[in-house]
Amino acid sequence: MDKQYRCSLSRLLFSYWKGEEKKRAWGMAITIAALTVAAVYMTLLLNDWFNSFYSALQNYDQQAIYHGLIQFTGYAFAYIAFAVYADYLQQRLALRWRCWMTEKYLAQWTAGDMYYRMEAFSGGRGDNPDQRISEDIDSFTSQSLSLMQGLLQAVTTIVCFIVVLWNLSEILTFTLWGYIFHLEGYLVWTALLYSVAGTWVTHQVGKKLIALNYEQQKREANFRFGMMRLRDTAESVAFYHGGGREKETLFSRFLQAVSNQYMIIRKNKQLSWLTSSYGQIAIIFPFVVAAPRYLTRKISLGGLMQIANCFGKVQDSLSYLVNAYTGIAAWKACADRLCSFTDHMEGIQEAARVASKRLKIVRGGQGVSLSHVKVSLPDGRVLIPDLSLALQPGEKVIIHGPSGVGKSTLLRVLAGLWPFAEGKLQLPEEKTMLFIPQKPYLPFGTLRHALSYPRQDAEDKVLLPLMKQCRMEKHVNQLDKEGDWMQVFSLGEQQKAAFVRILLQRPAWLFLDEASSAMDEETEAALYGLLAHLPSAVISVGHRSTLDKFHERILNI
Structure with a gap:
């Protein structure tokens, strides 16, 4: 197929943002981004709150404790409001995006008798166009915005908290191979190293999930199509008393989907072992790193809790790909199916155009x-x-x-x-x-x-x-x-x-x-x-x- 007729992921992602609804779409997207940044700012204020509140607890300062609880209530309410409205607008934007894509795909599928050509010329079912237009567009738009918002939140959190974490880090002095090294911001480097290692290992374990999810949707669609076909031809099959044979065929297609699902389950098990272990270690890891300074009374309990919270925010944001890997794999498989469907239609359209010249x-x-x-x-x-x-x-x-x-x-x-x-x-x-x-x-x-x-x-x-x-x-x-x-x-x-x-x-x-x-x-x-x-x-x-x-x-x- 010629390259100009090959659907790319960037084309799939950005065509809506360049289309006739771009002004409203960008307006909603910017509002969502602003609300997301505001929610991150609230977590930054809460991080400072950790220091003062736990220090008040350590000092048995009753007035400071009550003041801290009131302050927390205000921060928490603001965070919840920002997060709720960001999620609300994200769902509305996803729905508008889905409506736009569905209209475009329906127009392409029904124009020039494409629905007929896909069936007649390819000898198949056009890669289940009903599923592509109904399910995959819905999944693609909602997952794209969810992943984009998650990435924005992760980047914003890193930018905000990494400065705080750097300032909370003292210079680490250590000797290696006879040389004395002084490392500034060692907490930042520790979080970065931990996250990069976790991301790399997660990708190596979970990269096969993309192909497996793609194949699963295809096999599920074949199974569903077989049942729909039996409904459409019920009388003809009944005259042949072919129910038993149809059951064998349908169950065979079902078992093909099940066998692929077992592979997905096994791969998810491996990924769950990794991400769960990674997440649990991340809880205690900042305490292990900062405990020596607390035990030597260089920082208070509030300072320790602030470091732990800040380290957790930075590490969690740097580990975005680890935490979202399963969702990214499902999203990529969905995008691949839509690109394949687009390529199929445009390939048939081009073949028909070339043939019609004669x-x-x-x-x-x-x-x-x-x-x-x-x-x-x-x-x-x-x-x-x-x-x-x-x-x-x-x-x-x-x-x-x-x-x-x-x-x-x-x-x-x-x-x-x-x-x-x-x-x-x-x-x-x-x-x-x-x-x-x-x-x-x-x-x-x-x-x-x-x-x-x-x-x-x-x-x-x-x-x-x-x-x-x-x-x-x-x-x-x-x-x-x-x-x-x-x-x-x-x-x-x-x-x-x-x-x-x-x-x-x-x-x-x-x-x-x-x-x-x-x-x-x-x-x-x-x-x-x-x-x-x-x-x-x-x-x-x-x-x-x-x-x-x-x-x-x-x-x-």
Whole structure:
């Protein structure tokens, strides 16, 4: 794939901040940053409070103790307020970011029939676009802001507390290999060394989690898709009594997800050992470092507690990657999936653009003309080597040929769905053409909406006569009832619904792909008889010879 069509992590992260919502997004982000810094400042004041309060405890200074408790209440309340509103605004910003990304991805997925191309051209399911758009965008936006806020808090804490910790550190003098060394700010260097070592070890142990999390989402999606497919094909499977075989297939996919989950659990166990040990040692480590100065009475109890708290803040901030490693691994896997999904769509878009250059399409003519058209599969295999044909307005033509020869694919070429073709096409305006597939699409909603799709809902006075003409009169009382009509209706009833649409829209050019294959011959003849009274040009793909009498020409492929 060309580099300009490769999604990068920076593009995924920053496209929103450069888009049409950038002013509001940056405004909210700056406010969140200010609240985060304010919360860190409160912890800095609390660090000074540790010294005075514990010194008051050591000296049994009752008035200073009560004053310290009141002071702590004010600092704590301010910290809580800053932290709560920072979190609140972060969630709102994450939701706005998710809405923006979802709209962009939905636009890209639905534009240019991409949803169809991903399924048809790749022979797969387009890497579960429903999961990418629904779950991964949500996870990516919320985790990105959470990690950014955590990083900002860590950096701000380091900047604020490292100066304090440096000032609390006395010069450390030690002898090594016969030389005397004087180390200033030894507490800072100790915290830095401890954190860098912990971060490096954590990365070595946990880096495999990114690939494992990526694979886990893929296997979970395959398992979920298998169950969705069983729901969609429930009747067909039931006729074969294939429940047992489906259970074996689904459980096999589930076990694949489980085996990967076991590896994630084992890796998380190793990481938990490390991070828990690291965190527990970090609690006592500053006391070990500062205890000699306390025992020699160079600092008070308050000074010891201040050093311990300050050391803990610096060490905890320097150890941000250690503490957040599991979340970072999940976030990176999520970002990789979104980049992969974007690459897939843009790769198909580019492949279709390159392929379509070989097919010249001219619109606006009165008829349909094909000049030396060659139709191929995505892998290059030729279905139709050379076809020239002219169709006139109002003409009725039926296309015959063996299964798999490319009849339906030819209709896809005429509909603009199939770019793997060469030659020249002269076509009428797109709005004058209507294509009816073998299995019509009936959207979820009222029956009125399904019959009128994709136009506005038709009124009773228009729909009822057409339903009777198409032998759907038993459903006239269900026009305003909502349902999943592709599941409620048999394929024959769905095809009748498609004929209602034809009579409702009355296109100038009508293309039917086995549009009556599930009907009995009497119903088929009645509905095709209705088409004979339309001024539309009718181009049908069919196997039944009973359809020939409704057409003026027969085209054999």
